[in-house]
Amino acid sequence: MAYQVIDAPEYLERLIIYEIATKGFTSPNGPESGTFASMEEKLPYLEQLGINGVWLTGHQLCDPAHFYNIWTEYACIRPDRLDPSLGTEEDFRHLIESAHRHGIKVFLDVITHGVMEDSPLVKEHPNWFRGGSWGMRDFDWYGGHEDLDRWWVDTWLWYIERFGVDGYRLDVAHYRNDLWAMIRRKAAERGKRITIIAETGPAIRGVTDILQHGEVISNNSGQNLSFRMLYDAAGYCQDRQMRANERYEVKIIYRDGTVQDSRDTLWFEKSKVPEVIYEGHFTEEVLCADGCTACHIQLGRLRVENIHEEKEIKNIQVTDKNGQVWNSNLEEVMEVDYKVEYTEIRNGLILEFPLRIQDGQFLSIQLSCHDNGWVGFPGDENPYGVRGSRYLAGYTSLLAPGIPIFMSGEEFDADYRPLPRLAPGLYGEGEPGTGRWLYGSWIDWEQMERPEKAEMLEDMKCIIKIRREHPHLITPGRMGEEKNLYCPVGYKAARTLPVPYCYSREGQVLLVAANPDENEDVQINLELDRILDTKRRYRVSVLFGEIPGGQMEISGDVKSLSDRAWRIKRDKTFGGGLLVLKFVPAGDSSCAGSEE
Numbered sequence: 014m015a016y017q018v019i020d021a022p023e024y025l026e027r028l029i030i031y032e033i034a035t036k037g038f039t040s041p042n043g044p045e046s047g048t049f050a051s052m053e054e055k056l057p058y059l060e061q062l063g064i065n066g067v068w069l070t071g072h073q074l075c076d077p078a079h080f081y082n083i084w085t086e087y088a089c090i091r092p093d094r095l096d097p098s099l100g101t102e103e104d105f106r107h108l109i110e111s112a113h114r115h116g117i118k119v120f121l122d123v124i125t126h127g128v129m130e131d132s133p134l135v136k137e138h139p140n141w142f143r144g145g146s147w148g149m150r151d152f153d154w155y156g157g158h159e160d161l162d163r164w165w166v167d168t169w170l171w172y173i174e175r176f177g178v179d180g181y182r183l184d185v186a187h188y189r190n191d192l193w194a195m196i197r198r199k200a201a202e203r204g205k206r207i208t209i210i211a212e213t214g215p216a217i218r219g220v221t222d223i224l225q226h227g228e229v230i231s232n233n234s235g236q237n238l239s240f241r242m243l244y245d246a247a248g249y250c251q252d253r254q255m256r257a258n259e260r261y262e263v264k265i266i267y268r269d270g271t272v273q274d275s276r277d278t279l280w281f282e283k284s285k286v287p288e289v290i291y292e293g294h295f296t297e298e299v300l301c302a303d304g305c306t307a308c309h310i311q312l313g314r315l316r317v318e319n320i321h322e323e324k325e326i327k328n329i330q331v332t333d334k335n336g337q338v339w340n341s342n343l344e345e346v347m348e349v350d351y352k353v354e355y356t357e358i359r360n361g362l363i364l365e366f367p368l369r370i371q372d373g374q375f376l377s378i379q380l381s382c383h384d385n386g387w388v389g390f391p392g393d394e395n396p397y398g399v400r401g402s403r404y405l406a407g408y409t410s411l412l413a414p415g416i417p418i419f420m421s422g423e424e425f426d427a428d429y430r431p432l433p434r435l436a437p438g439l440y441g442e443g444e445p446g447t448g449r450w451l452y453g454s455w456i457d458w459e460q461m462e463r464p465e466k467a468e469m470l471e472d473m474k475c476i477i478k479i480r481r482e483h484p485h486l487i488t489p490g491r492m493g494e495e496k497n498l499y500c501p502v503g504y505k506a507a508r509t510l511p512v513p514y515c516y517s518r519e520g521q522v523l524l525v526a527a528n529p530d531e532n533e534d535v536q537i538n539l540e541l542d543r544i545l546d547t548k549r550r551y552r553v554s555v556l557f558g559e560i561p562g563g564q565m566e567i568s569g570d571v572k573s574l575s576d577r578a579w580r581i582k583r584d585k586t587f588g589g590g591l592l593v594l595k596f597v598p599a600g601d602s603s604c605a606g607s608e609e
Contacts, residue, residue, distance in 0.1 A: 016300060016301075016304065016305050016306055016307045017198055017201075017305065017306060017307065018194075018218060018219040018298075018306075018307050018308060018309060019194070019197040019198050019201050019206070019219055019306075020218065020219070021206070021208055021222040021223075022206040022207070022208060024065075024118070025208055025222055025223070025375065025416070026375055026416070026484075026488055026489050027065065027481075027484055028065060028066040028118070028208075028416050029063065029064045029065055029066060029411070029416075029417055029477060029480065029481070030064070030066040030067070030068050030120075030210075030416065030417065030418040030419075031059065031062075031064040031066065031067055031068070031419065031420075031421055032067075032068045032070060032382055032383060032418065032419070032420045032421060033052065033067055033068070033069055033070065033071070033421050034047075034070050034071055034086075034383055034421070034452050034453075034454070035047050035048070035049070035052060035069060035070065035071025035072065035086075035099055036071055036083070036084050036099075036432075037432055037452075037453060037454055037455050037456060038051075038052055038055070038421055038456055039051035039052055039054070039055060039456070039458075040455065040456075044432050044433050044434075044455050045083060045084060045432050045433075045434065045455075047071075047099075048098075048099050048100045048104070049072075049099050049100035049104040049105050049107075049108040050100055050104050050107075050108070052108060053104075053107065053108045053111050053112075056111055056112055056115045056117065057115065059115065059117060060115040060116060060117065061474065062424055062470075062473065062474055062477065063474060063477035063478055063480075063481050064117065064477065065116055065117055065118060065481075066117065066118045066119075066120065066179075067112065067117055067118070067119050067120065068120050068122070068182050068210070068225075068418070069119055069120065069121055069122065070085075070086045070122045070383055070452065071084075071085075071086050071096075071099060071122075072086070072095060072096070072099065072105065072121055072122070073086065073089055073090075073091065073092050073093075073094060073095065073096060073121075073124075074089070074090045074091040074092075074094040074095065074096045074097075075087075075088050075089050075090055075096055075129075076088035076090060076129050077098075078434070078441060079129065079148065079149075079440070079441075080147075080439060080440070080441075081435055081436050081437075081438070081439065081441065081448050081450050081452070081453055082434050082435065082436040082441035082445055082448075083432055083434050083435050083436075083452075083453050084096075084098070085452060086122045086124065087122075087124055087147075087184065088129055088149070089124040089127075089128050089129065089132075089149075090128060090129045090131070090132045090133075091128065091132060091133065091134060092123070092124065092128070092168055093164075093168045093171065102175070102176075105176055106175070106176050106177070109176050109177045109178060110177065113177065118179035118180070118208070119178050119179055120178070120179055120180045120181055120182050120208060120210060121172060121178050121180075121181050121182070122181070122182050122184060123169070123181045123182065123183050123184060124184050125152075125183050125184055125185060125186055125187065125188050126146060126147070126149070126151050126152065126184070126185060126186065126188070126347065127142065127145065127146070127147075127149045127150050127151035127152050128149060128150060128152075129149050129150070130145075130148075130149060130150055132150070135150050138160070138161070140153070140156075140158060141153060141158055141160075141161045143156060146347060148440060152188070154188045154189050162189070162192055165189075165192055166192055166195055166196055166199065169181065169196050170196060170199055170200060170203075173200050173203070173205050173207065174203060177205075178207075179205075179207060179208060180207035180208035180209055180210070181207070181208075181209050181210070182209075182210040182211075182212065182225060183209065183210070183211050183212060183221065184212055185212055185213070185347050185348065186212075186213075186347060186348050186349050186350050187211060187217075187220060187221065187350050188349060188350070190217060190220045190299070190308055190310075190350075191299075191301040191302055191303075191306070191308075193209060193220050193221070194219050194220050194301050194306045194307070194308045195301055195303055195305075195306050197209065197219065197220070197306075198305060198306045208222050208223075209221045209222055210222065210223055210224070210225050211223075211224050211225065212224070212225045212226060213225070213226050213337070213348060213351075213369075214226070214337075214350070214351075214369045214370065215310075215350055215351065215367040215368060215369050215370070215371065216369070216370050216371055216374045217308055217309070217310050217311075217367065217371060218308060218309040218311075218371060218373060218374065219306075219307060219308030219309055220308045222374065222375070223374065223375055223377040223416055224369070224370060224377055225377070225379060225382065225418060226379055227370065227376055227377030227378060227379060227415060227416075227418075228240075228242055228249075228250075228253070228376060228377065228378045228379070228415060229335075229378075229379045230242060230243070230378065230379060230380050230381070230398060230405065230409050230410060231379070231380065231381050231385055231398030232379065232382070232384060232385065233384045233385060233386070233387035233390070234387070234389075234390065235385070235390070235394070235396075236398060236405075242378070242409050242413070243405075243409060243511065243529075244511045244512065245501060245511065245512045246408060246409055246413045246414075246511070246512075246514055247413075247414065247499050247500055247501045247512070247514030247515075248501045248512060248514075250376055250413065250414045250415065250490050250499070251490070251499075251500070251501075253376060253490070253492075254376065254490045254491065254492055254493065254494060254495070255493070255495055256492075256493075258334075259291060259333075260291070260333070260334055261289060261291060261313070261315055261331050261332065261333055262274070262275045262276045262289065262331070262332045263275045263287055263289050263315065263317050263329065263330070263331055263332075263364070264276075264329070264330040264332070265287060265317075265320060265321075265326060265328075265329050265362075266326070266327045266328045266329070266330070267321060267324040267325060267326055267327060268324070268325045268326070268327045269324060269325075271321060271324060273285060273286060273287045273320065273321070274286070274287075275287050275288070275289045275317075285319050285320070285321065286319065287317050287318065287319050287320055288317070288318045288319050289315055289316075289317055290315065290316040290317075290318070291313070291314075291315055292314040292315065292316050293313075293314060294311055294312060294313045294314065294368055295311070295312055295314065296309050296310070296311045296312070296371075296372075297309070297310050297311075297312060309371070310367055310371075311367065311368045311371035311372055312365045312366060312367055312368065313365070313366055313367075313368050314363065314364065314365050315331065315363070315364040315365075315366075316358075316361060316362070316363055316364075317361050317362040317363075317364060318360055318361035319360065319361070320360070320361055320362060322357075322360065326341075326355075327342060328340055328341055328342035329341040329342075329353050329355055329362070329364065330353075331353055331364060331366055333369065335369070337351065337369055338351065339351040339352065339353045339366045339367075340352065340353060341353040341354070341355055350367065351366070351367070352366065352367070353365070353366045354366070370492050371492060372491075372492050372493030372494075373491055373492060373493060373494075374491065374492050375415070375416055375489040375490070375491055375492075376414060376415035376416070376489050376490045376491075376492070377415050377416040377417075377418060377489070378409065378410045378413055378415035378416065378417050378418065379418045379419075380398050380399060380405070380406065380409070380410040380411075380417060380418065380419035380420075380423065381397060381398030381399065381419050381420040381423055381451070382418065382419075382420055382451070383420060383450075383451050383452035384450075384451070384452070385397065385398060385420065385450075385451040386429075386448075386449035386450045386451045387450060388437070388438065388439050388450075390449045390450075391449070392437065392447060392449060394449070395428075395429045396429060396449045396450070396451045396454075397420065397422060397423055397426075397427065397429060397451065397454075398419070398420070398423065399419070399423045399426065400426060400585075401426035401465075401469055401585040402529070402584050402585055402590060403469075403472050403476070403557075403584060403585070403588075403589060403590030403591045404511070404527040404528060404529045404584045404590035404591055405529075406419075406423070406472075406473060406476060407476045407525065407527070407557070407590070407591040407593070408511055408525060408526075408527035408591060411473075411476050411477060411480055412476065412479060412480060412487060412525050412593065413514075414487070414488065414489055414490045414498075414499050414516075415489045415490065416489050420451055420454075421456065422454060422456050423473075424469070424470055424473040424474075425460065425461050425466045425467070425469050425470040425473070426465070426466060426469040427454070427456055427457070427460060427466075428457065428460060429449070429451075429454055430454065430455045430456075430457055431446055431447065431448050431449070431450075431453050431454070431455065432446075432448075432453045432454075432455045433445060433446045433455075434446070435447070435448035435450065435453035436448050437449065468586075468587040471587075472557075472587065472588065475556075475557055476557060476591070476593075479523075479556050479557065479593055483516075483523055483595075485518055485519075486498075486516040486517070486518055486521065486523045487516055487523065488516075497517075498516060498517070498518060499514060499515065499516045499517075500514065500515060500517075500544070501513070501514050502514055502515050502524060502526075502539060502540065502541075502543070502544060503539075503540030503543065504526070504537050504538060504539050504540060505537070505538040505540070506535055506536065506537045506538070507535070507536065508530075508535065510526070510527065510528060510529075510535065510537065511526075511527045511529065513525060513526035513527075513537075513539060515544050517544060520546070520597070520598050521595070521596065521597050521598075522544055522545060522595070522596040523556075523593070523594070523595050523596075524539065524544075524592075524593070524594045524595075524596065525591070525592075525593050526539070526579070526581060526591070526592040526593075526594075527581065527584075527590060527591050527592070528581035528582070528583060528584055528589070528590055528591070528592075529584055529590070530583055530584060531583055531584050531585050532583055533583055534580055534581065534582050534583050534589075535580070535581050535583075536578040536579070536580055537578070537579050537580075537581060537592075538575065538576070538577070538578055538579070539574075539575060539579065540575060541571050541574050541575045541596075542571050542572075542575060545571045545574075545596060546571070546598070547570075547571045547572075549570075549571075549598050549599070550568060550569060550570050550598070550599040551568065551569065551570075551571070551574065551596045551597065551598060551599060552566065552567075552568045552596075552597050552598075552599050553566065553567050553568065553569075553574060553594055553595065553596055554566045554594070554595045554597075555592075555593070555594060556593040556594065556595055557588070557591050557592065557593040558579075558580075558581060558582070558588060558591060558592035558593060558594075559580065559582070559588065560579070568599055574596075579592055579594075
């Protein structure tokens with residue numbers, strides 16, 4: 014029988030994803046009272062903002078206090094029911110239809126591991142469950158329950174067919190690649206090509222399309238201050254696409270308690286430290302049980318030498334530079350998709366494991382998400398990622414070569430205001446109203462009446478508009494593809510700045526530069542001779558920032574433009590932190606205006 018690998022929809026590379034926690038996004042009747050209907054009222058605002066994808070973290074029947082003492086999508090009781098506190102099926106259908114009229118796709122959160130202990134599903138189908146995590150009961154995904162498999166596929170097809178949702182974000186792990194591949198195929202047969210976002214991955218062709226935790230600017234613990242994206246976004250993405258400097262470490266845990274770790278710097282005190290050799294990767298085509306669906310899984314291969322051949326292995330852990338961990342023993346492991354298979358060879362092992370982001374898939378960049386401010390986050394700090402920084406918003410994410418994902422409220426630098434019941438402890442420990450978990454942010458829309466909030470919103474609209482209006486230039490990079498559509502740009506300045514970068518196609522160039530300093534403006538000269546045709550004159554328009562003298566457009570040859578000092582205002586001010594220039598060969602009508 015013929016079978017299919019269902020790829021992502023064509024709109025994927027143009028997505029700008031905005032996360033919404035339904036209960037806290039709006040407050041029609043006070044805190045934690047958001048509904049489908051009240052969210053629908055904000056859709057004109059979202060359309061004006063310019064986002065075109067919503068990751069909705071609030072739709073299904075859930076416990077009102079299990080996590081952090083508030084209602085959350087993650088304390089799921091029944092995934093096949095809408096929560097009546099959010100509205101009716103008609104309300105939900107109307108919300109999705111209205112979002113589509115406003116040009117916005119909607120992706121639902123899926124809690125893949127299980128349901129609450131008191132879920133009717135546990136009583137109705139006790140054989141579907143085995144063990145538990147997060148204070149809940151876990152599905153027995155590998156127990157051969159055909160009725161569980163059918164129900165799971167039917168549940169998520171129901172949301173597509175009945176309400177028109179556009180896809181899903183999978184919390185924690187996939188668990189069953191075959192089921193999600195079948196959901197994709199059946200949705201396509203019904204005329205709907207869906208997008209599936211994996212929280213951590215791996216991203217597998219025919220199963221998932223991008224990672225929520227792709228390249229992470231901020232996460233549970235705050236901003237990733239050591240991340241190269243903060244100061245060399247294009248250079249990092251170029252290397253990431255081609256897997257440059259791909260490196261893995263291996264820890265071997267033996268049953269007698271012996272541990273070997275390739276990261277052990279005290280090798281001279283050990284009898285053996287394993288040596289890790291990366292031997293590349295290969296792709297396997299996996300046919301699903303229905304005989305109609307397939308997926309492609311790309312596997313990395315490592316050779317590990319200098320092991321204890323005489324000892325029995327309990328577990329092998331592979332760790333990459335981003336901190337992702339693969340295990341050979343999946344006991345008490347949530348991320349079961351990160352599995353290491355191994356075979357023993359003379360004096361060593363051959364390890365095979367699914368690559369985190371597989372060839373052909375787009376890079377994605379998480380600016381922030383609901384998990385910012387997780388347990389242990391400082392109680393006096395703001396868990397939002399951007400905090401008014403135009404540099405972070407534009408340079409590292411919204412204008413960078415990846416699909417951006419960010420939390421609602423970032424666009425106007427919302428003051429963090431916890432919901433009154435939000436506790437600091439995962440299971441409700443601590444004083445209500447003192448938690449820092451960003452999912453429990455109570456968005457106060459009246460803040461936008463303050464000038465600094467209104468200015469931030471206008472700047473974010475402008476940055477997003479630049480991306481939306483230049484899809485031929487700003488495109489996310491694909492893993493494994495070496496295309497020179499974007500590159501770093503040399504510069505001269507009195508102090509070190511993030512390396513500018515540009516996109517170029519058919520003679521047009523879009524250049525992005527940044528100033529992270531919150532106290533001082535900066536002057537920068539751009540080395541344009543490497544990215545522009547030195548035999549031509551160019552017209553330059555300023556899409557964000559300014560040209561000294563108040564002009565919004567100039568023209569000149571490459572030398573005169575390179576000699577010009579461009580000013581970037583200090584960050585966290587109106588029109589500051591960022592400079593975006595568009596270069597078009599003189600005479601090209603795509604850059605309107607008068608020449609200097």
